[in-house]
Amino acid sequence: MARQHIFIAALADSGSVTHAAAQAGKSAVSAYQLRRARNADSFAAAWQAALDQGVRRLEDIAMERAIHGVEVPVYSYGKLVGTRRVYNDRLLMFLLRCRAPDRFTPLSPAHAGRKAATPDPNSGPGSPAAIAAVERVLEEIRRRRALTGT
Structure with missing residues (x-):
């Protein structure tokens, strides 16, 4: 036991x-x-x-990486010269779709009443509203990075 x-x-x-x-x-x-x-x-x-x-732990790790990025080594002529922080916007978009599907998923319940034959160009992942929402999130991340110096 x-x-x-x-x-x-x-x-x-x-x-x-x-x-x-x-x-x-x-x-x-x-x-x-x-x-x-x-x-x-x-x-x-x-x-x-x-x-x-x-x-849930993996979700936490993914969220951390999406917001704060990961540090990767930088080499020059085969020698380690430092590190840089790399951000994954695809991971960020994936998390937004999973955590806020009503705003970031084209087939969410908010879109269920819409006919597939006539998609609304003003909604969905490529719509101006969705792009603006992602831009707001990215701008907030950039603002936080600027404050912390990372």
Whole structure:
């Protein structure tokens, strides 16, 4: 039972079955076998809850990267000369679509009543309103970067 708790905690932290099983001193195969075993409903439910927590952790990491970027090394003539911060606008747009689908997804409930044959050019991801919303978010990120000097 203690190993199951270790496994579930490690799975919630890492999102990796292989890593969690190793932390518990078991193989990934044995963890999957236990999840499929009879009377293992509570273990399977804990497993799913741990994976859900792992996904939320990944969302947090993605949000952090979208807002603050990642630092990457800069080389010159094969030598490390410094680092620079790289921002991923596609990641930012993906997160906006996932977290605010009513404003950033063309097939969201706000758009459900619209006929597919006659798309409204004033809505959807390429619309002026959506572009303006993304520009506002990007401007806020630029403003924050300027304040922090990053």
